[in-house]
Each structure stands twice: as structure tokens, then as C-alpha cells.
Amino acid sequence: MQTISREDYLKAILKIEEEAGSVSNQALVEKLNTRPASVTNMLHTLAAAGWVEHEAYKGVCLTDSGKDIALSTLRKHRLWEVFLVDKLNFSWDEVHQWAEDLEHVGDEELTNRLDAFLGHPAFDPHGDPIPTAQGQWSDGRNLIPASKTVEGDRIQLKGVVDSGESYLKHLDGLKIELGLILVVSKSLDFDESKILIWPDGSEASLSKQTLQNMLVEKLSRKGKE
Amino acid sequence: MQTISREDYLKAILKIEEEAGSVSNQALVEKLNTRPASVTNMLHTLAAAGWVEHEAYKGVCLTDSGKDIALSTLRKHRLWEVFLVDKLNFSWDEVHQWAEDLEHVGDEELTNRLDAFLGHPAFDPHGDPIPTAQGQWSDGRNLIPASKTVEGDRIQLKGVVDSGESYLKHLDGLKIELGLILVVSKSLDFDESKILIWPDGSEASLSKQTLQNMLVEKLSRKGKE
DNA sequence: AGCTTTTTTTAGCCTTGCCTAAAATAATTT
DNA sequence: AAATTATTTTAGGCAAGGCTAAAAAAAGCT
Ligand SMILES: [Mn+2]
Ligand SMILES: [Mn+2]
Ligand SMILES: [Mn+2]
Ligand SMILES: [Mn+2]
Numbered sequence A, B: 001m002q003t004i005s006r007e008d009y010l011k012a013i014l015k016i017e018e019e020a021g022s023v024s025n026q027a028l029v030e031k032l033n034t035r036p037a038s039v040t041n042m043l044h045t046l047a048a049a050g051w052v053e054h055e056a057y058k059g060v061c062l063t064d065s066g067k068d069i070a071l072s073t074l075r076k077h078r079l080w081e082v083f084l085v086d087k088l089n090f091s092w093d094e095v096h097q098w099a100e101d102l103e104h105v106g107d108e109e110l111t112n113r114l115d116a117f118l119g120h121p122a123f124d125p126h127g128d129p130i131p132t133a134q135g136q137w138s139d140g141r142n143l144i145p146a147s148k149t150v151e152g153d154r155i156q157l158k159g160v161v162d163s164g165e166s167y168l169k170h171l172d173g174l175k176i177e178l179g180l181i182l183v184v185s186k187s188l189d190f191d192e193s194k195i196l197i198w199p200d201g202s203e204a205s206l207s208k209q210t211l212q213n214m215l216v217e218k219l220s221r222k223g224k225e
Numbered sequence C: 001a002g003c004t005t006t007t008t009t010t011a012g013c014c015t016t017g018c019c020t021a022a023a024a025t026a027a028t029t030t
Numbered sequence D: 001a002a003a004t005t006a007t008t009t010t011a012g013g014c015a016a017g018g019c020t021a022a023a024a025a026a027a028g029c030t
Helices: A004-020 A025-032 A036-048 A064-087 A096-102 A108-117 A165-173 A208-212 B004-020 B025-032 B036-048 B064-087 B096-102 B108-117 B165-173 B208-212
Strands: A052-055 A059-062 A154-160 A181-188 A193-197 A203-206 A214-219 B052-055 B059-062 B154-160 B181-188 B193-197 B203-206 B214-219
Touching: A004 A025, A004 A036, A004 A059, A004 A064, A025 A036, A036 A052, A036 A059, A059 A064, A064 A096, A064 A108, A154 A165, A193 A208, A208 A214, B004 B025, B004 B036, B004 B059, B004 B064, B025 B036, B036 B052, B036 B059, B059 B064, B064 B096, B064 B108, B154 B165, B193 B208, B208 B214
Parallel strands: none
Antiparallel strands: A052 A059, A154 A181, A154 A214, A181 A193, A193 A203, B052 B059, B154 B181, B154 B214, B181 B193, B193 B203
16 A cells, blocks of 8 residues: 555655666665664565565566556655645755655546646746656756856756756856856856856856856857747 | 544544533444444554544543544545535536545645635535634524424525435436425424425425435525525 | 443554664784 | 674664543433
């Protein structure tokens, strides 16, 4: 039977699988901010339910049914985030905490109605793709970290690597939001920082770390669009 | 610290206080569908938190802080019900189960934004008043059960006594919904049933039990409005 | 008043999910 | 290869919130 904690674990396993290929207990300890013994314990529960395959000391991976639950939970999380930003006017750095609760409410029917109400959004407020009702969530886009751009590039912010509150607030402070178009004015070799130009003509220097976490799309270099 | 279960108990105590004056353990057993020992247990927890006053074998009542929590939870419950009906197009008999979960999500800020988004509704989909952010929820209306109407009365359905799924579905089947205006065509003494006339001219007979659970407002007897 | 029934509490147990500490295993160094 | 370090598991607890069964108290009856 699904519980809040079990759904959170499955979602965490899914994300670690995506970004690291294999899932160690240690990775779950960090992602879920818990203790190794708790992880081992929960993996036994999840394995008994048939949602993961787990061999002691070897690691864990999702089964098909486990992946279904994880994707459905992730879908709900991201749809609720869209709701909170689009309808309740929260900013992108405030919504994760509530979505972490809301994702455990409702069934497929409710989720699909929410999806329709929101206009079937493809991405959440952090630029992350929203799995479909059928569990598809191939991204399609080819995003690169802003740190890999060169002078003269026109880029549009489409996502973030780190969607933690502190990084998002940092971007807020720089007047950087999803969809913003910037031009790379200068690349400083020395500390890998770059000077960017805002649409209003203002300029600012962004650190390597800030740039690495910005996922951007390269636009044609001159077009007005 | 607040938990889902504690909020549910406080809300149940509030409602029983309203409708019965005093709150027995037995009443909580029935309202929350649990066992007497569980109630005693939780009342100790709530008393220790300072949310209720409880004397063994004497009963329980809310403290000011307990009432605050109960009202806030009830407010959230009813606002989410409005959301589900008005925005996601659920029917009034489907929303309670989800509101029972949603009421435990979010803080005051989120609730107030939801309230604003919904246009500060005064009543939920079952006609129950929604407490304000300041914890006011005096009804103001003077509703009577439809069983107390007489031939010739023009009445408008404004609420229900029993908002359980089966009764609401029963009303659905009769094409009776909140706001509907009916005229009392005949009162049958023998079984206390009545024949009602719908706006489209159709008629139907409603049983005493059905009528007792309909809360209506008497309208002027001839006006078009 | 004395007996019976209902209500409430106590006692004891269970499940979920978390924890620490210690033991076992795997991975890295030297 | 042996020693050290890191990871994972086991063992043993704990808190919340359920449960049943039995005891205690209150209420209702004769
Ligand atoms: Mn969560
Ligand atoms: Mn997100
Ligand atoms: Mn609830
Ligand atoms: Mn309601």
C-alpha cells in the first residue's frame, strides 16, 4: 500500500536513476536527508511490495510498477507546482515545499482534471518536464548549462539544474527568470565567469557556479524573436 | 505539534460542539469511525498540547488555541472543496474525500491565496459557511429544513444537513442541486412527504427523510426572482 | 438501593517509519 | 595482500496512532 514516505522514496529513486544511472543507499540518504538504516529498512518494504529490486550491498532499481508510482507522483508534484505559480501567484522558489505534500493527494482522475485546468502544461515552474498521464516524460529539448556558452551567444533560460530555494532566490535577485533571453557579452577565462546582457540593455557578471546551474537553449544570434 | 490526525480530531470536536453542545467520546468514535480507546488516547495528546480541556469521564471542550486550529482546518477543507467543484468540475458528492486530505496542506498564506483565487467564497459546495481568515463563521442565514414548509411555499435549496455521499447522490438523481428553486405543491399528512414543482414544471414527490435534510430559504411566494 | 447497561479508561499489543550504535561487507590505499 | 576507509546491514529503541480485551465509572432501571 502506498504511503507518503514510500512515494517519496520511489520518486527519489527515479530521480537518482535518471541523473546517476545507479542508485546507492548513500544517494538516498542524501536526497531524503535521512539515515542509512532508515534507507535499508524502507528498501526492504519497497522490495516486499514489488516496487524495487534490491540485493543486499548491491543497490536498488525500480520495477515497472514502482516506476509507475514514481512517475505519477512526480507528475502530481509538478502539476501542483504549476498551479501554485500560475494560479496562486507564488514564486518558483516557494512552491516546492507545498508540492511535496500535495503530490500525495488525489487520484489519477483528480490529477488529470488538474492537468486540464492548467492547460496541459509540458514543464513545471523550474523548467522540468511533466510526465504525461501515460508516464511519458522524454524531454525532447537539448539544453546546455550556460557555462558552456561563448561570447556572442543569444541564450534563453529554460531550466535549472539545482532547484533548491537558495539558488532560485539568487536568480531572483539577479532578475533572472525562466524564459529570459540573455546575450553573452564576455567570457572571462580566469574564473570562468561571464558578463551577460539583459533585454533592457543592462549587464551583469555571473559566476561559474551560477552559470553551471542555468540550463539554456541557444537561439539564433541575431533574430528579433 | 499539529498532525493530520490531530487536526481531524479538533475539527470533529468543533463540529460536535456546534451541533450537540457537548462532546462525548462516543460522539467522536462515531464521527471519526474509530474505537473508544483511540479517542481517550488522542484526547490526552490534545490536552497535553493545550488544545482541549479534558477531565476523565467528563467530556472534552476546545481551548481558544484548539478552536483556532479547528477553524483553520475547516476553512481549508471548505475552500478546497470549492476549488474542486468550481475549478476542476467535480460534483459535490465527490469532493469531500479529497478535501479531507487537502485541508492538511499549506499554511495561512497559501489558504488566503486560494481564498482570493476562488473569489472569497462565503459557502462551500454543500452550502456550509466558510470561516474567514479571522476565524469568523457566523452563518447569518436562517435556513429551515424543507420538511417544515407548507403548500404554496416557494423555496430555494441553500444547504444540506447530511452531506454524505449517498444523500448527495440521491439528490443528484432527483435533479436537485444547491440554488434550485422549488414550489411546494402538496403536503401529504399521512407520511409527511411532499410534492414539489421544479422550475421546468415537472413534479416529484419527496420523502420526509429527504426533506428533513434539505436546508432551504423561503422566498416570496409570487416574485419571478 | 441494587442491578444492568453504556461509556470511558487502562493495559497491552501492533504497524509505520524514524533513530543510534555496532557489525558486516565492499572499496580504496599503501 | 593487508590495512584503512566507506557503505550497508543488523540489532535494538522510540514515538505516533491505531487496535482488542478487560476494568472502572457513570447512567438508567426496577
Ligand atoms: Mn512528498
Ligand atoms: Mn519543480
Ligand atoms: Mn482530514
Ligand atoms: Mn463541505
